[in-house]
Amino acid sequence: MSLLVTGSIGIDTIQTPTGQASDVLGGSAVYFSLAASLLSPVRLVGVVGDDFPKEFLNVFAGRPIDLRGLETRKGSKTFRWHGRYVGDMNEAETLRTDLNVLGERAPKVPAAFGDSKVVFLANTHPALQRELLAQVARPEFIVCDTMNLWIRTTRQELCQTLAAVDGVVLNDAEARLLTEESLLLRAGRRIQKMGPKFVLIKKGEHGCVMFVGETVWALPAFPTADVVDPTGAGDSFAGGMMGYLASLGRYDAQAVKAAVARGTVAASFAIEAFSLEGLRRATAEAFEARLKQYRCMLATE
């Protein structure tokens, strides 16, 4: 199944307890695409300014990522994010955001991408998510991401988006904020009632809990003490998960769980180095080997 992602492409500056990276490649659609491309071809839709360093595109070389939906807008500047992680690095502290081109009109979905069957709407304004979705003719499986900002400021718009998708991924704090329910297992059920039959709540180092129809399952993160930079972990998770679902063409609970295992492994690579370096190291062989390790961990007999 053809997989389309729309999301941000940005230039990040990141500080963590282990070091700092300045003016490096980032953005939800970039992490997502690189992770998903390990399992499925990807169609990327996003926009950058004319200040975007051309050499950043090297990260996509050799991966089945179709860049026809990547617009370089003249006279505009690329989205920039400056963040910091402290302590257990479970949450980023935003020091500065320059929306730049992300504050302008959305990029267009190329006509050639209009037949995409699996769609991931990475985090952006919920109205924009629907506008992008409207450009895809007959998607089979649509999943969106969101964030605390939209839950707080555009709740009604977000509810309309949730009613239009098959699934949503969000983190534990966002799930609690959206539902005002402190128990995650109840929060997930409430979100299902808002529309999506598939809800995935990410818990950082604690793994995730997934709701697919009646089914509720939890899986742990891949345990690694080498956390260098958590940026993009959630998008890499979504990429691994959606890439596998697109390759499978099935979206039942068992398929979702197998996909979550791939997402977990993708995220574990992403956090081992700054920017996209961890995901670049994830060759097909390295990915399969870690997936095997993860499965071995989950075998309790």
Add this chain to the structure above:
Amino acid sequence: MSLLVTGSIGIDTIQTPTGQASDVLGGSAVYFSLAASLLSPVRLVGVVGDDFPKEFLNVFAGRPIDLRGLETRKGSKTFRWHGRYVGDMNEAETLRTDLNVLGERAPKVPAAFGDSKVVFLANTHPALQRELLAQVARPEFIVCDTMNLWIRTTRQELCQTLAAVDGVVLNDAEARLLTEESLLLRAGRRIQKMGPKFVLIKKGEHGCVMFVGETVWALPAFPTADVVDPTGAGDSFAGGMMGYLASLGRYDAQAVKAAVARGTVAASFAIEAFSLEGLRRATAEAFEARLKQYRCMLATE
């Protein structure tokens, strides 16, 4: 392998968002024993006052729990705890503690229990844990619990106990407090350097992470939205885990992981009702059925 547990036996008053239970049976050794007895015979060592309601002992009826080490001390009063849970119920707030008989001399390990091979030292003063341990001739596998109070006030004594045991179970906050390391995966490694080759860090609803020699594995909790009373979850977890290890007589990483699955299932029963009611409902059949469900959840293909 014969399994011995020493710990508290108490009378609890508990408030949770779902209700309240007053003057009910509680205590680490009680939860532990009932959970462990699903998998192995248990030898219980503990002390109560002469105010201890005899009918509380009914909870042990029909279970392979040897009560010869249960001392009823004349003129003394039973340990009492009054606690409250709010929000996501991940942490108890202690409203009142009456140590009573637990503040007096420790109970004796009966001579008939002196040959116990597997020993669990539930949470108490670390010097007392060693004193109890000294009464067992040649244990094969010793695991202790602890709490923030001892980490803060008797760190040196605790370090001596840690040097004398094979394993320790503690929660995430305690692991961080003990090691001053915010990343749990590093905290576990540091605790191993203090002595125990097996370290299990409990994370409540997020499951646990285990360190066995070089191996690090994480497993999720059993997802249940029916959390009525989290009291005794950790002790029930330890009971299920140690009961299985005692029944197996092996303590390698794979054995520990299989045991952790049993502990996880035991804890899931414990939290479904106030006091010991949840664990009482856990028949051998119900336990096996839920274990199968848990394993099915962890099968990602």
